[in-house]
Amino acid sequence: MNFNTALYTDLYQLAMGQAYYLKGKHRTQATFDYFYRKAPFEGGFVLFCGLEDALEWLENVSFSEEDLQYLSDQGFDKGFVEYLAGFKFTGTVKSVAEGDVVFPFAPILTVTGPVVECQIAETFLLNCLNFQSLIATKASRIRYIAGEDKILAEFGLRRAQGYAGLQASRAAFVGGFDATSNVLAGKTFRVPITGTMAHAYIQSYDDELTAFRDFAETHPDNCVLLVDTYNTLKSGIPNAITVAKEMEKTGKKLIGIRLDSGDLAYLSKAARKMLDDAGLSYVKIAASNQLDEHVIRSLREQRAAIDIFGVGTNLVVGHENAALDGVYKLCSFEDKPRIKISENLKKMNFPGEKQVYRYFNDDGQFVADAITFETLEAPGSMAHPFEPHKRMPLRPASARPMLKAVMKDGKRLFPERSVRDIAMAAGENLRQLPDEHKRFDFPHVYKVGLSREMEQLRDRLKEEKLKESES
Numbered sequence: 353m354n355f356n357t358a359l360y361t362d363l364y365q366l367a368m369g370q371a372y373y374l375k376g377k378h379r380t381q382a383t384f385d386y387f388y389r390k391a392p393f394e395g396g397f398v399l400f401c402g403l404e405d406a407l408e409w410l411e412n413v414s415f416s417e418e419d420l421q422y423l424s425d426q427g428f429d430k431g432f433v434e435y436l437a438g439f440k441f442t443g444t445v446k447s448v449a450e451g452d453v454v455f456p457f458a459p460i461l462t463v464t465g466p467v468v469e470c471q472i473a474e475t476f477l478l479n480c481l482n483f484q485s486l487i488a489t490k491a492s493r494i495r496y497i498a499g500e501d502k503i504l505a506e507f508g509l510r511r512a513q514g515y516a517g518l519q520a521s522r523a524a525f526v527g528g529f530d531a532t533s534n535v536l537a538g539k540t541f542r543v544p545i546t547g548t549m550a551h552a553y554i555q556s557y558d559d560e561l562t563a564f565r566d567f568a569e570t571h572p573d574n575c576v577l578l579v580d581t582y583n584t585l586k587s588g589i590p591n592a593i594t595v596a597k598e599m600e601k602t603g604k605k606l607i608g609i610r611l612d613s614g615d616l617a618y619l620s621k622a623a624r625k626m627l628d629d630a631g632l633s634y635v636k637i638a639a640s641n642q643l644d645e646h647v648i649r650s651l652r653e654q655r656a657a658i659d660i661f662g663v664g665t666n667l668v669v670g671h672e673n674a675a676l677d678g679v680y681k682l683c684s685f686e687d688k689p690r691i692k693i694s695e696n697l698k699k700m701n702f703p704g705e706k707q708v709y710r711y712f713n714d715d716g717q718f719v720a721d722a723i724t725f726e727t728l729e730a731p732g733s734m735a736h737p738f739e740p741h742k743r744m745p746l747r748p749a750s751a752r753p754m755l756k757a758v759m760k761d762g763k764r765l766f767p768e769r770s771v772r773d774i775a776m777a778a779g780e781n782l783r784q785l786p787d788e789h790k791r792f793d794f795p796h797v798y799k800v801g802l803s804r805e806m807e808q809l810r811d812r813l814k815e816e817k818l819k820e821s822e823s
């Protein structure tokens with residue numbers, strides 16, 4: 353992974369950059385909005401994640417000699433390549449906080465600066481924000497359904513999409529996981545690491561009991577035994593009980609057992625009874641095997657006796673949505689608001705530099721988000737973005753602005769936040785999101801609307817563009 357990431361962009365960003373440069377427009381100020389249109393997993397929200405990586409990239413991006421040579425070899429203009437030799441991001445970024453809950457169509461992050469800089473940044477920003485937000489959202493759904501009393505361990509590295517496994521582990525923690533098996537993530541992000549053992553370890557012995565004994569002896573304070581290699585109820589659990597009793601004699605305690613196949617509800621209940629009958633009620637039961645929020649919901653409904661869920665593949669690949677559809681759209685150029693016309697109203701963007709206000713009820717729960725211009729106060733009502741007859745009164749006194757400046761003149765305005773802090777804030781934000789938006793089946797749609805001024809400008813620009821394109 354040891355490569356310079358300035359070229360971690362799409363060719364067309366550089367192609368547009370060259371055109372702007374050669375036409376003397378590259379310093380023109382532009383603003384782009386990052387937002388998404390549809391919540392993943394048929395859910396009602398996204399947990400925003402990845403801002404720290406985005407800011408780090410923007411603050412440090414530069415083209416190396418090798419990068420510049422490569423671009424020359426690809427036929428880029430000499431003058432443009434020379435311009436890129438001194439390239440830095442010098443713009444302003446406004447963003448919601450990492451760990452904030454965000455909703456379709458409301459800007460999450462805005463980038464303002466010389467148009468070439470904003471354009472070259474697009475691909476990296478989308479790459480990192482879309483992926484991490486997707487995984488953090490998935491993790492938050494798993495936490496929601498598992499409940500606060502369960503331990504969640506992320507086991508996904510082996511199935512992650514290459515090096516994205518590192519970001520996935522970070523995002524899982526932000527979304528509410530307690531620990532990861534990913535050792536590099538533990539070191540990099542200072543989050544707890546956890547682990548048990550694989551079947552290979554037990555298979556390498558002639559008998560399971562000796563395998564368990566050796567592990568307990570070499571890991572007296574941190575021993576979780578995998579009990580399903582041969583026969584869970586007839587050998588795995590009885591052998592784990594034998595070892596737990598032996599550990600007690602040396603003043604140690606078996607931490608847990610892990611089930612990795614079969615009917616996890618039935619086996620966990622049977623295991624709980626066997627352990628309790630042996631006086632080992634402190635021994636925890638972990639379960640893994642293609643878990644996700646739906647299987648965990650089912651296991652909870654079946655009153656499975658599982659204390660720890662190990663979740664890998666389905667979490668780190670964002671099953672069953674391979675990507676978040678976050679987009680980055682030009683909304684202002686040369687200080688003029690811009691829109692894109694589309695037959696599909698939902699594919700049009702909202703013009704101008706914006707602020708998003710979030711409204712709260714008296715219990716501190718989220719009520720609605722209104723999109724307006726950044727120079728305006730929180731509106732007292734809003735219109736549905738695509739069905740203008742639907743309007744909603746709002747209480748401006750209860751509103752808070754969501755977008756805050758996090759970078760100015762290419763420099764971060766705040767120190768890096770720890771992943772733990774972000775995860776704690778995310779947990780608090782998710783608690784402020786009413787349950788009806790968190791349920792899995794047909795979640796209630798959270799209301800995001802437009803201030804009257806925003807709606808009027810969008811409609812006026814739309815009419816103007818339509819007239820221009822017809823004439």
Ligand SMILES: Nc1ncnc2c1ncn2[C@@H]1O[C@H](COP(=O)(O)OP(=O)(O)OP(=O)(O)O)[C@@H](O)[C@H]1O
Pocket residue numbers: 612613614615616617618640641642643647650651654
């Ligand atoms: N009681 C249960 N209720 C709902 N889903 C369950 C229950 N027990 C296990 N599962 C899930 O059902 C799926 C079982 O998959 P599968 O039949 O391939 O596994 P297995 O045969 O038990 O184990 P493996 O193939 O890994 O040896 C997994 O996703 C698992 O998490």
Ligand SMILES: O=P(O)(O)OC[C@H]1O[C@H](OP(=O)(O)OP(=O)(O)O)[C@H](O)[C@@H]1O
Pocket residue numbers: 507508510511612640641642643662663664665666
């Ligand atoms: O199922 P996941 O959510 O991805 O969790 C991680 C899985 O990785 C390990 O086994 P691996 O998949 O390597 O082999 P196995 O399925 O044969 O146990 C572990 O035993 C889990 O089953």
Ligand SMILES: O=C(O)c1cccnc1
Pocket residue numbers: 507508533546547548549550610640662664
């Ligand atoms: O520690 C574990 O039990 C583990 C780690 C990675 C994948 N599956 C299980």
